[in-house]
Amino acid sequence: xxxxxxxxxxxxxxxxxxxxxxxxxxxxxxxxxxxxxxxxxxxxxxxxxxx
Numbered sequence: 001x002x003x004x005x006x007x008x009x010x011x012x013x014x015x016x017x018x019x020x021x022x023x024x025x026x027x028x029x030x031x032x033x034x035x036x037x038x039x040x041x042x043x044x045x046x047x048x049x050x051x
Contacts, residue, residue, distance in 0.1 A: 016036065
């Protein structure tokens with residue numbers, strides 16, 4: 001996926017880490033990528049109908 005957006009894997013990992021910290025600081029930890037997706041769905045940031 002990183003290549004698709006012309007990003008390094010390290011950059012993507014950094015972004016994911018930052019999002020995890022923000023959720024943890026908000027009292028809603030998401031320690032796995034699956035948990036991050038669940039949080040994004042709950043918060044309306046993504047939906048299952050997106051391509």
